[in-house]
Amino acid sequence: MKVATLKDVAKEAHVSLATASYALNDDERIKEATRKKVKEVAKRLKYVPNGSARLLRQKQSHRIIIFVSSFGGPIYQEILEYIYQKLQINNYEMLVCNGKSAQSILSEKNYDGIINFDATIKTSILKEASEYNFPIIDTTRNWENSKIISLPLRGKKPVYEIINMAIKEGYKSFAYVHGSLDSYDDLHRYGGFKKALDEANLLPSAIMYGNFTNTGGYDAIKAYLKDHKELPEVIFFANDEMAIGAMDYLKKVNYDLKMVKIIGFDNIQLGKFYNPSLTTIEIDRNNWTTQIVNILLQSLNSLAKEEYICKYKIIRRETF
Amino acid sequence: MKVATLKDVAKEAHVSLATASYALNDDERIKEATRKKVKEVAKRLKYVPNGSARLLRQKQSHRIIIFVSSFGGPIYQEILEYIYQKLQINNYEMLVCNGKSAQSILSEKNYDGIINFDATIKTSILKEASEYNFPIIDTTRNWENSKIISLPLRGKKPVYEIINMAIKEGYKSFAYVHGSLDSYDDLHRYGGFKKALDEANLLPSAIMYGNFTNTGGYDAIKAYLKDHKELPEVIFFANDEMAIGAMDYLKKVNYDLKMVKIIGFDNIQLGKFYNPSLTTIEIDRNNWTTQIVNILLQSLNSLAKEEYICKYKIIRRETF
DNA sequence: TGCAAAAATTGAAACGTTTCACGTGAAAAA
DNA sequence: TTTTTCACGTGAAACGTTTCAATTTTTGCA
Numbered sequence: 001m002k003v004a005t006l007k008d009v010a011k012e013a014h015v016s017l018a019t020a021s022y023a024l025n026d027d028e029r030i031k032e033a034t035r036k037k038v039k040e041v042a043k044r045l046k047y048v049p050n051g052s053a054r055l056l057r058q059k060q061s062h063r064i065i066i067f068v069s070s071f072g073g074p075i076y077q078e079i080l081e082y083i084y085q086k087l088q089i090n091n092y093e094m095l096v097c098n099g100k101s102a103q104s105i106l107s108e109k110n111y112d113g114i115i116n117f118d119a120t121i122k123t124s125i126l127k128e129a130s131e132y133n134f135p136i137i138d139t140t141r142n143w144e145n146s147k148i149i150s151l152p153l154r155g156k157k158p159v160y161e162i163i164n165m166a167i168k169e170g171y172k173s174f175a176y177v178h179g180s181l182d183s184y185d186d187l188h189r190y191g192g193f194k195k196a197l198d199e200a201n202l203l204p205s206a207i208m209y210g211n212f213t214n215t216g217g218y219d220a221i222k223a224y225l226k227d228h229k230e231l232p233e234v235i236f237f238a239n240d241e242m243a244i245g246a247m248d249y250l251k252k253v254n255y256d257l258k259m260v261k262i263i264g265f266d267n268i269q270l271g272k273f274y275n276p277s278l279t280t281i282e283i284d285r286n287n288w289t290t291q292i293v294n295i296l297l298q299s300l301n302s303l304a305k306e307e308y309i310c311k312y313k314i315i316r317r318e319t320f
Numbered sequence: 321m322k323v324a325t326l327k328d329v330a331k332e333a334h335v336s337l338a339t340a341s342y343a344l345n346d347d348e349r350i351k352e353a354t355r356k357k358v359k360e361v362a363k364r365l366k367y368v369p370n371g372s373a374r375l376l377r378q379k380q381s382h383r384i385i386i387f388v389s390s391f392g393g394p395i396y397q398e399i400l401e402y403i404y405q406k407l408q409i410n411n412y413e414m415l416v417c418n419g420k421s422a423q424s425i426l427s428e429k430n431y432d433g434i435i436n437f438d439a440t441i442k443t444s445i446l447k448e449a450s451e452y453n454f455p456i457i458d459t460t461r462n463w464e465n466s467k468i469i470s471l472p473l474r475g476k477k478p479v480y481e482i483i484n485m486a487i488k489e490g491y492k493s494f495a496y497v498h499g500s501l502d503s504y505d506d507l508h509r510y511g512g513f514k515k516a517l518d519e520a521n522l523l524p525s526a527i528m529y530g531n532f533t534n535t536g537g538y539d540a541i542k543a544y545l546k547d548h549k550e551l552p553e554v555i556f557f558a559n560d561e562m563a564i565g566a567m568d569y570l571k572k573v574n575y576d577l578k579m580v581k582i583i584g585f586d587n588i589q590l591g592k593f594y595n596p597s598l599t600t601i602e603i604d605r606n607n608w609t610t611q612i613v614n615i616l617l618q619s620l621n622s623l624a625k626e627e628y629i630c631k632y633k634i635i636r637r638e639t640f
Numbered sequence: 641t642g643c644a645a646a647a648a649t650t651g652a653a654a655c656g657t658t659t660c661a662c663g664t665g666a667a668a669a670a
Numbered sequence: 671t672t673t674t675t676c677a678c679g680t681g682a683a684a685c686g687t688t689t690c691a692a693t694t695t696t697t698g699c700a
Contacts, residue, residue, distance in 0.1 A: 325655095325656055325657085326656065326657065326658095327656075327657095337656095337657085337658095338658085338659075341657070341658060341659080342658090342659090345658085369656080369657070370655085370656050370657065372655085372656080372657090373655070373656035373657040373658090374656080374657055374658075375657090376655090376656080376657070376658095377656085377657050377658045377659080378657085378658065378659095
């Protein structure tokens, strides 16, 4: 019933604790014969090393923990699967955990590194954990002057670029539809939007909120048109869903879609087939994931960190 | 840089190691004042107990590990979310991990219990782990004479029931379409199918394989009709997807769907709206999940184990 | 055969907790 | 005053490893 310990193995094999340990860890100083003997005994006794004890000594768990805000969800599926593969190759195990448990899990200090995908996790918790001396990669917000490595999906540059393009083409009035102000992704995108306008000495003609959802976009535009007769020339939506929701409404009230330029973000399937097809920005998620793991692995080996460069594509279709 | 240990706290608070430990764990024997002092120092030094050390001593991690075969996937989403909630209430943390890592993770012995959803995990690994003295719940196969608790989604009874119903109604030729022979769920369902036939002294007129997918069902029926002029009277598919794939093909070649009775399993959304609507069996997944957690929690407290009873509904629609 | 060098083995400390079993000292009871 | 009780603290062992430093054994060579 009781699980065999190294001591049991050592006794049974008539060697010292040290020898047993070295033998099982294939240390060269142990004679081939003894090593074999010890291993045999270990097998017979079904010996399995105790993780805590080992960790307590050598402080390397080869475990990476990932915080997510919810299980399932199509984004995670591919991302997690990819990260898992990559970590396996590099001899790390991956454990996934709800961000709500972060505090408790982190306090164990049983992990060699963490990647955070949960935007709702408290900043203070991560900050505290950053003192524990293992790499933390946070994909949900920006950290300055911290050991925490920020790797949000940066949308600033591509948004800047497309708005700039619109300005160059002569448009003058621009609106931005937020998803949620809690979202760092959103803030990034807004940053790009704002920068382009600032440089052209323009002010946003409207700021709306659509909660990242279809109906949110629908309602936002509906509300706007209640107060105004006309839409701004160009409307940037923080994601495609909202843009499509908005167009749904515009079509319903027979607003001429030619009169407004609409830009989304994400490049979801539907945007391509929608009528009119939606102009949008696509971020290369695979590239992002790759970078996350690479940078984590580098930090684990404390190599110099390479800069993350966000790859993206502007996909221009009918709406702009 | 170095993280404060209990020793540091004790020294700084001018008390012994023991006192520090007791104070932080709210032991009654320590005077209120000292307790407060120690806690203050601990806070100041940002002390966080070391998980491994604690675990090494007290052998209770309050961690449950869940093995899955892949992250994401709509089934998991709700199941995991539910299990997480329930475990939290009972003061356990939940970690999710790819079944491929089971061996390594289990050998740590750092977990108080496990739930397995990964059918591909090796039987020997679970068996070995069952010696480690923590409850294991396996939802993917049947264990006899083992400490491992089997809790597969048992489909045997409802399948038996519906096939029996068909026999009573006078049908004589039956086919079964497997998803995959590796699936214990599938085997369970087949068990019910076979039992009904056996009792009526009938033999299956066909056994096919459809890989649990739409196209698999499509291809299976297509292949069958290449060799035979007619389908059996009743075809049972191990899941709805395959049944619908098969009907897609039959519609395409203008086979009269009235000539064949089709039964699926799972009650997916589409089955209801498909034309003709699909007769199927629905297992109460929530009930299943509840039971899994309940039984795990009971085992953790080593209470007597209640028997799991699988709740299901036969949903008769147009195809049978 | 002797002796240094190399190879193999080992004792014991260390990791950071928890907790048993035993002090203290002071107040209460005798 | 002496004994008992009690509240509060503490020393040290234990958990199961790894690993340093020291010791023993074997080997190679003159």
